[in-house]
Amino acid sequence: MQHLAILPILIPLFTGAMLLLPPFRDILNRQRSLALVSVALQVIFAAMLLVTAASEGTQMYVLGDWQPPFGIVLVADRLSSMLVLLTTLLCAGALLYSCAGHDKSGQYFHSLFMFQVMGINGAFLTGDIFNLFVFFEVLLIASYALLVHGGGKQKTQAAVHYVILNLIGSSLFLFGLGILYGTLGTLNIADMAIQVRMLDESEAILAKAGGLLLLLVFGLKAALLPLHFWLPRTYASASAPVATLFAIMTKVGIYSIFRVHTVVFGEEANLLANIALPWLWPMAMGTLAIGTLGVFASPTLRVMTANLVIISAGTLLIAAALQTEHATSAALYYLVHSTLVTGALFLIADLISRQRGKAEDRFVKSRAMAQPRLLGFAFVIAALAIIGLPPLSGFVGKVLIMRAAESTAEIIWIWPLILISSLMVLVAISRAGTTLFWRVTSTSSSEEQVHPLEIAGITLLLAASPLLVIFGGPVTEFTADAAHQLHDLTQSVNALLPNSTALSGGNH
Amino acid sequence: MNDLIWIPLLPLLGTLVPLFASRFSRSACAFLTAGFPALALVLVLQLAPQVFDGETVRQSFGWIPQLGLELAFRLDGLALLFTLLILGIGLLVVLYARYYLSENDSMGKFYAYLILFMFAMLGVVMSDNLIQLWMFWELTSISSFLLISFWGHKTEARKGARIALTITGAGGLALLAGVLLIGNVVGSYSLHDVLASGDLIREHTVYPVILILVLLGAFTKSAQFPFHFWPPHAMAAPTPVSAYLHSATMVKAGIFLMARMYPVLSGTELWFLIVSMTGLATLLLGAYVALFKHDLKGLLAYSTVSHLGLITLLLGMGTDMAAVAALFHIINHATFKASLFMAAGIIDHESGSRDMRQLNGLWKYMPYTATLAMVAAAAMAGVPLLNGFLSKEMFFAETLHQDSLGSLSWMVPVFATLGTVFSVAYSLRFIHDVFFNGEPVNLPKTPHEPPRYMRVPVEILVALCLLVGIMPTYMIGDLLYAASAATLQGQVPEYSLSIWHGFNFPLLMSVVALAGGAVVYINRKELFQFQAQFPENDPKLVFEAVIQLIHRQISRVMELAENGSLQRYSYMMLSLAMVMMAEPLLDLNATAGHRPQIPVDAISITGAVLLAIGALATVIWNRQRMVALVALSVVGLIVSLMFAKFSAPDLALTQLAVEVVTVILLMLALFFLPQTTPKESSPKRVARDLGIAAIIGGVIGTISYALMTRPLDSISTFFLENSKTGGGGTNVVNVILVDFRGFDTLGEITVLGIAALGIFKLIARMRLYMPASDGDGRPWSQDSHPLMLSVVSQSLLPLALLVSAYIFLRGHNMPGGGFIAGLITSVAIIQQYIAHGVDWIKARMKLDYQLMIGSGITIAALTGLGSWAFGRPFLTSWFDHFHLPLVGEFELASAMLFDLGVFLTVVGATMLILANLGKLTTSERPVLKEHD
Amino acid sequence: MLTWAVIIVAILICIALFLNLWRLVQGPSLQDRILALDTMYINSIALIILYGIHMGTGLYFEAALLIAMLGFVSTSALCKYLLRGDLIE
Amino acid sequence: MATWLEGLIALVLIIGGVFLLIGSIGLVRLPDLYTRLHGPTKATTLGMAGLLLASSVVSSITQGSISVHEWLITLFLLITAPVSANMIAKTAMHHDLTPWKRTKGQELVDPASRQAPPSDHHSVKDGKLP
Amino acid sequence: MFTVKESRFLPMPFHSLLLFVVWLLLNNTMAFGHILLALFFGWSIPKLVSILKHGHPTIKRPWLTVRYFFMVMKDIITANIEVALMVLGPLKKLQPGFAAIPLDITSDLGVTLLASTISLTPGTVSAEISEDRKWLYVHALHLDNADELIAQVKQRYEIPLKEILGC
Amino acid sequence: MEGLYAFCVGLLTACGIFLALRGRTFPVVVGLTLLSYGVNLFLFASGRLKLNSAAVLGQSAQHSDPLPQALVLTAIVIGFAMTAFVVILAMRARADLGNDHVDGRLPEAPKPRLARRSGGQ
Numbered sequence A: 001m002q003h004l005a006i007l008p009i010l011i012p013l014f015t016g017a018m019l020l021l022p023p024f025r026d027i028l029n030r031q032r033s034l035a036l037v038s039v040a041l042q043v044i045f046a047a048m049l050l051v052t053a054a055s056e057g058t059q060m061y062v063l064g065d066w067q068p069p070f071g072i073v074l075v076a077d078r079l080s081s082m083l084v085l086l087t088t089l090l091c092a093g094a095l096l097y098s099c100a101g102h103d104k105s106g107q108y109f110h111s112l113f114m115f116q117v118m119g120i121n122g123a124f125l126t127g128d129i130f131n132l133f134v135f136f137e138v139l140l141i142a143s144y145a146l147l148v149h150g151g152g153k154q155k156t157q158a159a160v161h162y163v164i165l166n167l168i169g170s171s172l173f174l175f176g177l178g179i180l181y182g183t184l185g186t187l188n189i190a191d192m193a194i195q196v197r198m199l200d201e202s203e204a205i206l207a208k209a210g211g212l213l214l215l216l217v218f219g220l221k222a223a224l225l226p227l228h229f230w231l232p233r234t235y236a237s238a239s240a241p242v243a244t245l246f247a248i249m250t251k252v253g254i255y256s257i258f259r260v261h262t263v264v265f266g267e268e269a270n271l272l273a274n275i276a277l278p279w280l281w282p283m284a285m286g287t288l289a290i291g292t293l294g295v296f297a298s299p300t301l302r303v304m305t306a307n308l309v310i311i312s313a314g315t316l317l318i319a320a321a322l323q324t325e326h327a328t329s330a331a332l333y334y335l336v337h338s339t340l341v342t343g344a345l346f347l348i349a350d351l352i353s354r355q356r357g358k359a360e361d362r363f364v365k366s367r368a369m370a371q372p373r374l375l376g377f378a379f380v381i382a383a384l385a386i387i388g389l390p391p392l393s394g395f396v397g398k399v400l401i402m403r404a405a406e407s408t409a410e411i412i413w414i415w416p417l418i419l420i421s422s423l424m425v426l427v428a429i430s431r432a433g434t435t436l437f438w439r440v441t442s443t444s445s446s447e448e449q450v451h452p453l454e455i456a457g458i459t460l461l462l463a464a465s466p467l468l469v470i471f472g473g474p475v476t477e478f479t480a481d482a483a484h485q486l487h488d489l490t491q492s493v494n495a496l497l498p499n500s501t502a503l504s505g506g507n508h
Numbered sequence B: 001m002n003d004l005i006w007i008p009l010l011p012l013l014g015t016l017v018p019l020f021a022s023r024f025s026r027s028a029c030a031f032l033t034a035g036f037p038a039l040a041l042v043l044v045l046q047l048a049p050q051v052f053d054g055e056t057v058r059q060s061f062g063w064i065p066q067l068g069l070e071l072a073f074r075l076d077g078l079a080l081l082f083t084l085l086i087l088g089i090g091l092l093v094v095l096y097a098r099y100y101l102s103e104n105d106s107m108g109k110f111y112a113y114l115i116l117f118m119f120a121m122l123g124v125v126m127s128d129n130l131i132q133l134w135m136f137w138e139l140t141s142i143s144s145f146l147l148i149s150f151w152g153h154k155t156e157a158r159k160g161a162r163i164a165l166t167i168t169g170a171g172g173l174a175l176l177a178g179v180l181l182i183g184n185v186v187g188s189y190s191l192h193d194v195l196a197s198g199d200l201i202r203e204h205t206v207y208p209v210i211l212i213l214v215l216l217g218a219f220t221k222s223a224q225f226p227f228h229f230w231p232p233h234a235m236a237a238p239t240p241v242s243a244y245l246h247s248a249t250m251v252k253a254g255i256f257l258m259a260r261m262y263p264v265l266s267g268t269e270l271w272f273l274i275v276s277m278t279g280l281a282t283l284l285l286g287a288y289v290a291l292f293k294h295d296l297k298g299l300l301a302y303s304t305v306s307h308l309g310l311i312t313l314l315l316g317m318g319t320d321m322a323a324v325a326a327l328f329h330i331i332n333h334a335t336f337k338a339s340l341f342m343a344a345g346i347i348d349h350e351s352g353s354r355d356m357r358q359l360n361g362l363w364k365y366m367p368y369t370a371t372l373a374m375v376a377a378a379a380m381a382g383v384p385l386l387n388g389f390l391s392k393e394m395f396f397a398e399t400l401h402q403d404s405l406g407s408l409s410w411m412v413p414v415f416a417t418l419g420t421v422f423s424v425a426y427s428l429r430f431i432h433d434v435f436f437n438g439e440p441v442n443l444p445k446t447p448h449e450p451p452r453y454m455r456v457p458v459e460i461l462v463a464l465c466l467l468v469g470i471m472p473t474y475m476i477g478d479l480l481y482a483a484s485a486a487t488l489q490g491q492v493p494e495y496s497l498s499i500w501h502g503f504n505f506p507l508l509m510s511v512v513a514l515a516g517g518a519v520v521y522i523n524r525k526e527l528f529q530f531q532a533q534f535p536e537n538d539p540k541l542v543f544e545a546v547i548q549l550i551h552r553q554i555s556r557v558m559e560l561a562e563n564g565s566l567q568r569y570s571y572m573m574l575s576l577a578m579v580m581m582a583e584p585l586l587d588l589n590a591t592a593g594h595r596p597q598i599p600v601d602a603i604s605i606t607g608a609v610l611l612a613i614g615a616l617a618t619v620i621w622n623r624q625r626m627v628a629l630v631a632l633s634v635v636g637l638i639v640s641l642m643f644a645k646f647s648a649p650d651l652a653l654t655q656l657a658v659e660v661v662t663v664i665l666l667m668l669a670l671f672f673l674p675q676t677t678p679k680e681s682s683p684k685r686v687a688r689d690l691g692i693a694a695i696i697g698g699v700i701g702t703i704s705y706a707l708m709t710r711p712l713d714s715i716s717t718f719f720l721e722n723s724k725t726g727g728g729g730t731n732v733v734n735v736i737l738v739d740f741r742g743f744d745t746l747g748e749i750t751v752l753g754i755a756a757l758g759i760f761k762l763i764a765r766m767r768l769y770m771p772a773s774d775g776d777g778r779p780w781s782q783d784s785h786p787l788m789l790s791v792v793s794q795s796l797l798p799l800a801l802l803v804s805a806y807i808f809l810r811g812h813n814m815p816g817g818g819f820i821a822g823l824i825t826s827v828a829i830i831q832q833y834i835a836h837g838v839d840w841i842k843a844r845m846k847l848d849y850q851l852m853i854g855s856g857i858t859i860a861a862l863t864g865l866g867s868w869a870f871g872r873p874f875l876t877s878w879f880d881h882f883h884l885p886l887v888g889e890f891e892l893a894s895a896m897l898f899d900l901g902v903f904l905t906v907v908g909a910t911m912l913i914l915a916n917l918g919k920l921t922t923s924e925r926p927v928l929k930e931h932d
Numbered sequence C: 001m002l003t004w005a006v007i008i009v010a011i012l013i014c015i016a017l018f019l020n021l022w023r024l025v026q027g028p029s030l031q032d033r034i035l036a037l038d039t040m041y042i043n044s045i046a047l048i049i050l051y052g053i054h055m056g057t058g059l060y061f062e063a064a065l066l067i068a069m070l071g072f073v074s075t076s077a078l079c080k081y082l083l084r085g086d087l088i089e
Numbered sequence D: 001m002a003t004w005l006e007g008l009i010a011l012v013l014i015i016g017g018v019f020l021l022i023g024s025i026g027l028v029r030l031p032d033l034y035t036r037l038h039g040p041t042k043a044t045t046l047g048m049a050g051l052l053l054a055s056s057v058v059s060s061i062t063q064g065s066i067s068v069h070e071w072l073i074t075l076f077l078l079i080t081a082p083v084s085a086n087m088i089a090k091t092a093m094h095h096d097l098t099p100w101k102r103t104k105g106q107e108l109v110d111p112a113s114r115q116a117p118p119s120d121h122h123s124v125k126d127g128k129l130p
Numbered sequence E: 001m002f003t004v005k006e007s008r009f010l011p012m013p014f015h016s017l018l019l020f021v022v023w024l025l026l027n028n029t030m031a032f033g034h035i036l037l038a039l040f041f042g043w044s045i046p047k048l049v050s051i052l053k054h055g056h057p058t059i060k061r062p063w064l065t066v067r068y069f070f071m072v073m074k075d076i077i078t079a080n081i082e083v084a085l086m087v088l089g090p091l092k093k094l095q096p097g098f099a100a101i102p103l104d105i106t107s108d109l110g111v112t113l114l115a116s117t118i119s120l121t122p123g124t125v126s127a128e129i130s131e132d133r134k135w136l137y138v139h140a141l142h143l144d145n146a147d148e149l150i151a152q153v154k155q156r157y158e159i160p161l162k163e164i165l166g167c
Numbered sequence F: 001m002e003g004l005y006a007f008c009v010g011l012l013t014a015c016g017i018f019l020a021l022r023g024r025t026f027p028v029v030v031g032l033t034l035l036s037y038g039v040n041l042f043l044f045a046s047g048r049l050k051l052n053s054a055a056v057l058g059q060s061a062q063h064s065d066p067l068p069q070a071l072v073l074t075a076i077v078i079g080f081a082m083t084a085f086v087v088i089l090a091m092r093a094r095a096d097l098g099n100d101h102v103d104g105r106l107p108e109a110p111k112p113r114l115a116r117r118s119g120g121q
């Protein structure tokens, strides 16, 4: 499959466009079928891509047949193909769930959903910094539209904050891009990595400002302190399947930090080596801390889940800041786990909220749920996983990250922070769970039953957690290889720029 | 290969059994549930002889090497001891629970949790890998949480469970850190390697940290002071759970851990100090408090705490003999405490109360149960011929032998005796206050003997107490030896399990304890009065209050930090941006580079002044919104002139078109918004915002200047060289857009299309207030479509479309292209809307904008896909020159088709937005009364 | 000669633009500002045409054409707003 | 390019520029909005025509073929300028902008702003046919 | 001569002609290929926009149209010079004023054309048209005598326009 | 010239940011528009300024850097889409929330005391 690497972008793009066209446009059932078929294809192709990337090496897709660094390339290495697969899986779960009727509460749901997936996949796959910007915008605008899906004051309000902050963020992104192009003269990320080594001192200073601006923008997407403010309200007010899909959006930010600040401004960047590091540490620790406090102070399950997303961002960033292969490998494992589980938790929160009447998902006394066992089971699974308690995937990720910090000086900060955070999350979630499920006034009067598709969606996402533990060996082996690939700069640059020798010296 | 893994695995499979079996009768359910653990027990017994021979049975499978986690099990003496307790007592509890649980309780769920817990405990004691041990350790916390909160509708149960989970969870996390540190020091998590690395660890600088972390795990689990308060609250659980958790399993896990790590961590001053002092404190405190509990289970719970303290104290002493004594007491405590809990459960079950102030004289009602309970209580008190006596003797002996406290060493045996005095006293109270002491008071039920088989577990356990007490060597000699060998990982000291060691100090201490206990109990009234002076501070309330306090404080902090103010969030982001950009610039010595600069001319100055005044006017007049829009238009105009001036005609065109459409959009929105902005920013905030805006502006300007004055080598030469030959167009910018970087453009039109869809969603069901008059209170003009405007706009439409076609067709070679053409078309149509209104247009023109967007994106994407047919990557362009007679030479390029997609999307998106916005209102206006 | 003429005219137009700006800032009514903006559009067209003459290129013709078109749209939209509030009704 | 032609073009250019400037001077100098409207709507059309004529000739010469597309801009302006002026005047009357005190026929502003016939108002003295 | 009925093939013949010319103007060419394109657009665009057509103008006297056009051109030049002088001259002499011109011409296009012409030519700007299309309010930069102005407008512009449009 | 240009970029950015920090949606949107002008000019200038050298082959002796121009074009379009969305969102917010403050509530309004704290369990 010569075109495998671009399929994760093209399939949702065509699906999204087709959903607007006649045989599908006004008939919801057809839209659902098309979307589900499409997402199934996406999963299959993403899996194939992953296997190909792992077995045959990095897949490079040269768009328009214009060789890098001139044209745009897609780079499907282990890391990006893994994230693409993760995205499609998350999408599949959310989509199944939405087909239970959540897609009815506004127009264009499936189309927007596809476009958002396209944007996310594109951001993961592209090897071009401006193309990354474009895909960021695709995923953002789709997320804006999806956020208001279903309507309501809270969504509107959250959207105002979310959109405006991101618009400022996009402006900063472009400033950063301008600076980097103005100093490096190229847009291909691998080529940037080469050019950055040849900057003279004053150019390097300028490029540094650009690189740091990008860090800020990625940090905004990743919801890092002090750029995380938009997240709790946004995620908590989005409709459930949308929030689930959003769970991967912060990861796009983290991924971009890995891609840009490890490859371009990494160890070998000469004057600009590791420029992000002094900023990453406080941001990472602060994010983890503020997320933990947020979880503790959350009044509703959805807000709590949103804060859990922040915690996962902080944890991931800690791993990013460690800048070792081990840490990256650990981060990748943790990333997969936390994305799927927080995604599932948003869905579970929605079901709980529906069955609790007026109390919704607030932590107050309420009437009993109609299906407490089913929901309780799902909740416990998700909770254990996200707290990081064995035997589910959370503990593996967390322990891997702690181990990665083992021989560093930062251990005295990282370990206590992670452990105390875990404890506080444990306390908060146990309080939440006991209140939601047991602090009830009466037996349920609710007729609201969970739809089989909703169960299917949640199951798909939650099943990943035990599977990640059971197959922890191969999975961590894969993440280790992916991390190795990411950190091995010469390899990645060679893969991207086979003719890079012709470019050496920077005289294009 | 052996079947070691099946020992924990069988109970794991067994957790599913009750879930299915619960549909059968209760007995069947219990029977089936017991099956798998029983099978496991058989396996254990099968392997026991090997273990008694000093062999360590091990089995391991690779799992997650990155984590250091493998699936590794071991069965040595220590593990065997615990495995037997866990499975044996577990089975008895299963039987007992069959009768204990009421019809309302979900038996299946209960058994499932119980067996799950059993599995977790087995995992802990059989782990041959520290990470795995920790994994099961945490699993015990979780499954015990489920058990304790089994009656979750009761506040007590929820709180008790949460406290237990919090305390043990915290300890678990500390343990994790400790385990990881050990792994780091040893280089392996395999218990085999770790147990062999005692010296390495003890001499390592992080040893104190490791020790404290591991002990935190152990102490929390085993309810050592100051974590001693959770087991009593876990009493909200059904009694079978208490019997299981607080005799043989949960709390013993901590003890187990200390025993397991004994060869690695013990033998240092620090170990002795921490462990033994904690044990001693716990022993005393538990025993003392137990005396005052009126709740039967409360008494037993504190008694458990006290006994755990005793075992801890023994382990802390660090002598081999003490360790043996500890192991011995583990066995003994498990048996008598399990039976006591079960007896307490029976009493509760049959009388409806656990309050010793109500329970009196039960001897008359349930003599058989009373007998059993009294025997077990006697064992707890350390009465000779019962197992408790033996281990307590050993304990006393060891307290006498230790001398680590120097001249204060005498205090240990004294306090140990004192603790035992209380122990005897509460045991006495248990016997006397419940079974004698007059008549029952207000019991809900008339007590009677329980069902036959509910007593069986108690009978078995009490029998064990007796048998061990009478013939210890025969009963547990091998087991104790094997366990000691495994714990010590070396020579087992000489010890004697005989009942009689002659008249010696330990015996004296026992006698003192028994007598003292009796005295204390007899004088209990005074003691109760003394105790009553102290305000009772329920640790549970304290705990809850602390959690609530933390919660409140954090909520307050979070509300201050995340106060929902966008202005603050934006400010923070921009401040960070400012710092990040400015910080590197501090090192920049010369702002200007060496690239020759363009001289300034009058036109540029005019442009700059216009732009500056326009921008400043926009800011200064921002509260009069319409005026600000006019000023904004000036800025937009000058920006496009700047693009034109600096050789970017395409940009100038685009900027112009976009600017006009934007201003129109802004006006459309402004109609529904207040016409002015109230003055609400404080001067301080204005100054602050001005400051940050000025700095960022300055920094951006500086960077821009620095960039522009430096030469640049860029990849653009390639585009200039290949535009004509490779892309078939002379307008390089357009060729980049539709060919070199067509993928960006595809994304860009997708963005536009999505925006339109999103806006459509926003407009749907929007309820807007339509102002009846303008901002100054004037009624609207009645002339909705001025004549001249309508007529002229109409005749401009074909012209505009022609221009649009012109711009579109020439785009590849000259400034222009699909996007600008699309905007021109859109503007022309908007002009028709403005001139004629939505209804008029709608009645005449049925353009399906959604279709346009969809097909636009599809066409562009399909064009890209076309190259697949030729085996080339997506978006590979194609172009050729043709010659037709008369027409002459012309060019066809796939890029034009792509551009058509762009065109359609732009028109579709822009119009979908504007036309739908238009639908929000009608041309019917409320007429205000005219003054005449 | 032509070069000089172009420079002189450029200066004239610059002065004109400054005068437009003065009116735009001064107002006093919104209509004055709109009128000033409209005049600015026209002067800009002149400036672009002049630039084209100066540089000897026709590349900027479309920009001028577009300003002519869009300036009208902009002015009529602004006026429609003042008259009716709703541009598209 | 012949000198006389160059001179002619230069002259046309300068005339155009002057008219443009006068239009803008009017914008600043004239006393009220209604009078200011005249400057831009008229002076500029002529001014633009001058410039475009010059441009047309110059580019015809430099390109060697006739360049007439400049006239399109003139056409556009001729069509649109009256409408723009009309719209601005309409809004001014709608907003009751007071004309300069020396303006004749001020009483017409009121009926005009209501798009009523002038007779609709009380007595009309000036500016109305008997 | 040019009285054209509404046709399906060429719904707006004048526009078609205009577009044909404008296309060639835009491209500065008479190449055959562009003539073909011009024909195509001259045919297709009116076809596209004909749905939005208000009324259909008919031109009865084409030669008069040409004459009218040149007359207006001449007037524009004079008017411009007059206005320029007034702008630059002393403001004291300025005597602006409003006038209401009664209209005989009725069609939308006619009124619009007249109003446009008035705006472009003598120192007047069309300010408003009464709802009943019977009055055109103008503002004159220098108004000596309203009646004179009205007579001039009617004589010089309205009558020819009426003839041209045949109404 | 570069200095003048940089001044314009800086000023637009500063004005845009100041307005983006206001409390009402409309000024914020206007500010974002101004900011995007600044951004576009900045990005454009990253290819350096050149006079009379449009990147159209055969029209001039030298050519300015076409790449930033293409990027700015993309950025303008995307910016337009975003502005359009945020404008309509501002309307929607006014409709849903009853005011046009970016936080959806007016600053004068008394702050609800510790809104929706989770109750004790």
Ligand code: NA
Pocket (backbone or CB within 6 Å): B355, B356, B357, B358, B359, B360, B432, B433, B434, B437
């Ligand atoms: Na009693």
Ligand code: NA
Pocket (backbone or CB within 6 Å): B838, B917, B918, B919, B920, B921, B922, B923, C086, C088, C089
């Ligand atoms: Na409307």
